[in-house]
Amino acid sequence: MNTKQFSRGLRVGVPISLGYLAVSFTLGITAKNAGLSAFQATLTSLLVNASAGQYAAFTMMAAQGGYWEIAILEAVTNARYILMSCALSQKLPAASKLWHRLVIGFNVNDEIFGMAIAEQGKLNPFYYFGMMTVAMPGWALGTFLGTSVGNVLPANVVSALSVGLYGMFLAVIIPASRKSKVILGVVVVSMAASFALECIPLFASLASGTRIILLTVVIAAGAALLFPVKEEEKEGEGHGA
């Protein structure tokens, strides 16, 4: 059973990994511009596995920020993972072992989370390990290539690759919106509010990570009050494989 789940995770991980390769390639270019070597940038990707968090970190390293500053920045840009980890913790069988949770905690991010949470019923940790096994090397390799050969690519290719990340986000939220009118509403409101906050001077001065946290807490709480989820809806999504 576990071997089967692991190999299913490997298969689901392939498109995630390819997407990561493209996205982390642009991340590698950012790292190089920030003054990191290919080794340092790749090491960061292997250890951190966070797109927005790493962008923020590389920018702060380039600015020679203090260690505490970078720690706080990282906590803010990655705060959404607190919520994802809470959700994953609920999705795992209550009896799952501590080491399962310690390993999963190494790679909670938007895409793998999206696939894991879309599982029917409880989440098998080995399915998750399978996805990690394929996705993490893609993330690290892309970063390495970006820092080492990124400058060789023409600017229009780099520009095209940089939307890959958003494509992956859309692949999680749009199919769910098709199935549920409430999620469709939540997605539309979130995008509109995110756009509005960027235009309103008071909020525009906030870091984008802070705006995301604010929006997430307010809109998800509003949706939870107005449209509480019943059990059968919660398990309504099918397998992504």
Place this chain on the structure above:
Amino acid sequence: MEHNVYLYIAVVALVTYLIRVLPLTLIRREIKNPFLRSFLYYVPYVTLAAMTFPAILHATDSLWSGLAALVAGVLVAWFSGNLFLVAASGCVVVFLVELLL
């Protein structure tokens, strides 16, 4: 003062790991509260939607290619849902639109 890059990386890695692993290990009991459950259910959709728009418009060299990528991505995701196909269609559309501009 010059900061050590490896110390930077260690701080970033540690903070990120703690943020992910503490809820996974400390909140093991099933949350029964319907509000909290619903809240956690909606979180990823809000986060991902807010991170996508309007950021996708600034990601490329031109606003129009970013907008075209958004439209293409939404359409492909609506009808297919394949992760790689959605990501690739966005990239191809940006490339083509920027050739035309």
